[in-house]
Amino acid sequence: MRKSRAGKGNPDLPGRTPQGAVDKLQLSSKVSFDVLLDVVEATHGKPIAVRLVPSSTISGLSGLWLETALKSHILVPESHSELHRMHVICHEFGHILLQHEGCDGLAASMPSMFSHVGQQSGIQRMLARSPQWNDVEKAAEEVAYLLSGFVLDKPTVPGSDFERVFG
Numbered sequence: 001m002r003k004s005r006a007g008k009g010n011p012d013l014p015g016r017t018p019q020g021a022v023d024k025l026q027l028s029s030k031v032s033f034d035v036l037l038d039v040v041e042a043t044h045g046k047p048i049a050v051r052l053v054p055s056s057t058i059s060g061l062s063g064l065w066l067e068t069a070l071k072s073h074i075l076v077p078e079s080h081s082e083l084h085r086m087h088v089i090c091h092e093f094g095h096i097l098l099q100h101e102g103c104d105g106l107a108a109s110m111p112s113m114f115s116h117v118g119q120q121s122g123i124q125r126m127l128a129r130s131p132q133w134n135d136v137e138k139a140a141e142e143v144a145y146l147l148s149g150f151v152l153d154k155p156t157v158p159g160s161d162f163e164r165v166f167g
C-alpha cells in the first residue's frame with residue numbers, strides 16, 4: 001500500500017521505501033529471527049543489541065531504538081507477548097533500514113533507560129514506537145509487516161534472558 005505524499009525528499013529512492021528497504025535485504029525464503037537480525041545488522045553496518053526491559057523503563061512506549069557510534073540498541077518491554085515483541089523489533093528494524101532520523105528530547109525523559117544500554121553519552125539518535133502515527137511511523141510499520149512475512153512461523157523470539165552483543 002502506498003501513500004501519496006506532499007513534497008519533502010524523494011521517498012522513491014531505492015531502499016528508502018518500505019518495499020525497497022526489504023527488497024534490499026534479498027531475503028529469498030523464510031528465515032529465523034537470528035538470521036533476520038544478522039541481515040539487518042549487515043545492512044545497518046553495526047551490531048544491534050535487543051534487550052527486554054521492564055515496561056516502566058520506557059514508560060508508555062512499545063519499543064525504542066537508539067543508536068551510538070558503534071552499536072544500536074532495541075529496547076522492548078518484557079511484558080509484551082512473543083508475537084508483539086517480534087512485531088516491535090521488526091518495526092524498529094524498519095526505522096533502521098529506512099534510516100529515519102531520531103527525535104530529540106527522548107533521552108532526557110527516560111533516565112532509567114541508560115541502565116540498560118550502559119552509557120549516556122554518544123547517542124546519535126533515538127526513535128520510539130509511539131502511539132502517534134506519522135508518516136515515519138507508518139513506513140516503519142509497513143516494513144514490520146513485510147519482514148514478518150519472511151520470519152518463520154515458529155520464530156526464535158528473544159526470551160527474558162535474551163541479549164546478543166557483538167564485536
Ligand SMILES: [Zn+2]
Nearest residue numbers: 128129137140
Ligand atoms: Zn516507530
